[in-house]
Every structure is written in structure tokens, then in C-alpha cells.
Amino acid sequence: MVFYVFLSIIFQEPIANFFNWITKLIINILLLQSYIPISTVYFSFSGAWFLSTLVLSYLLFPYIIKFIRKFSIKISFLFLLLIPLGMLFYQGKNELYWFYINPVVRFFDFFLGVLLAEVYRKIRIKENMTTKKATFLELLIVLFSVALYIISLKYEIIFNYSIFYWIQSSCLILILSINKGLISKLFCNSWLVYGGKLSFAFFLFHPLLIHFIGLEGRYNIILIVLASFILSHLTIKYFDPFWVNRK
Numbered sequence: 001m002v003f004y005v006f007l008s009i010i011f012q013e014p015i016a017n018f019f020n021w022i023t024k025l026i027i028n029i030l031l032l033q034s035y036i037p038i039s040t041v042y043f044s045f046s047g048a049w050f051l052s053t054l055v056l057s058y059l060l061f062p063y064i065i066k067f068i069r070k071f072s073i074k075i076s077f078l079f080l081l082l083i084p085l086g087m088l089f090y091q092g093k094n095e096l097y098w099f100y101i102n103p104v105v106r107f108f109d110f111f112l113g114v115l116l117a118e119v120y121r122k123i124r125i126k127e128n129m130t131t132k133k134a135t136f137l138e139l140l141i142v143l144f145s146v147a148l149y150i151i152s153l154k155y156e157i158i159f160n161y162s163i164f165y166w167i168q169s170s171c172l173i174l175i176l177s178i179n180k181g182l183i184s185k186l187f188c189n190s191w192l193v194y195g196g197k198l199s200f201a202f203f204l205f206h207p208l209l210i211h212f213i214g215l216e217g218r219y220n221i222i223l224i225v226l227a228s229f230i231l232s233h234l235t236i237k238y239f240d241p242f243w244v245n246r247k
Helices: 003-012 018-029 048-078 081-091 095-100 101-124 132-153 162-179 182-186 188-214 220-244
Strands: none
Touching: 003 048, 048 101, 048 188, 081 101, 081 162, 095 101, 101 182, 132 162, 162 182, 188 220
């Protein structure tokens, strides 16, 4: 995170007005930018808003576990209905902030992930699943996910911010976690697994590189992707261990 903020300061945010710049810098260092519904604030210093949003979920993680185990998985799933209900009745503006950036709303994404882990611990479908059945389910879920994605592109509705992705990602995670089908075994390839480890850093770095390099140009996209992978690799291999191993 420190490395990312440092690069953001260098490449992303212009120092046109020093007071505004230093104010945004302090807000970003404190990881508070996602609590301010102003795009020039939460999008300042590029993708750092995601770190701000994620902190709340990490802080509440122990309480999520207690909640799920106290009120059962079924009740916990009902708790998630607060978001689609809120979307149905929402009549305001700035939907991007309230349903995509806002840490309180995005907390429900994290909550769903923890809930899926609890479901996985309890289900026994893996014991009776054959390779053929698992592969069929995997293909079915992949096709279903592609169909939902196409629908989300065609119809710009408020549910695109989370609900559509909840459905397809939950199905994919549960089915692929069984690890009995051909698709899930393909994803166990060491290169793909390492790519998954790089994905978080890649997500954070690529907006900086888009800003610095630009999308114009014949090979710029390729350059951005390669540079993002290289920076992510260096971060995972050298920078992260340095901070983790500090005493």
C-alpha cells in the first residue's frame, strides 16, 4: 500500500493547487477518501479508493464471523437483501459512488465472500461429485456468467454495480472450489495461480500506468499490461515480503 501511494503521488495527481493536493494526500494516507462522495476526492491518486473501501471490511471481519455463526447462513443471506432493496427504491444521483465506491455498501460484497466460505465448509457435494458432473456444472455456470455479463453490458441498470456480479461470482466460486471438473483443474495451473496472486497489485497499478502512458498509440495497451504485470511481480516478490518480515 505504501509503495502504491508513493507511485500515485509521483504519476497520478497533478499539483495544480497545493492546498487541495495536500488535503487529498492526507485523506488518501488516512484511507478516508471513499467516505467522501466527491469524485475528485475518491478518485484522487487513482485506484487507492479501493484500499480505503477495503479497510472497513477487514476491521469488521471478526464480527462478520460471529454474526453468521450466531444467526445461521440462511438469515445471513437475507441480510444481503438490504442492498438490492436499497437499489430498487433509490431515487437519487451519483449511483457510482453510493453503490460502487461507498465502503458501507461494498462491505456487503466482503460479507458475501465470508458467507460463501462458511457454505463451502458445510456442503458435502464434493464427496459425491464425479468429473463429468463437475465439468458439466462448471460449463453451465461459465455460460450463465457470460450471459449475465452480456446482459449487464446491454442494459445499464443500477444492479450492474454489484447484484449481477454477486450471482455469477458466487456460483463460479462454489462450483470451481469443488475442484473436480476439467475447468477447475485448468485453473490450478501454476501460472494461473500466480496470476491470481498478482491480480490485486495489477488492479492497483494499471490506472497509474494508463494515466502515465495513455491509451493512444498502437502498442500502448500491451505496454500497460506488461508493465502492470512486471510491477505487480516486483511488488509481490520484493516489496511485500520486506514489510511483512519486518520486526
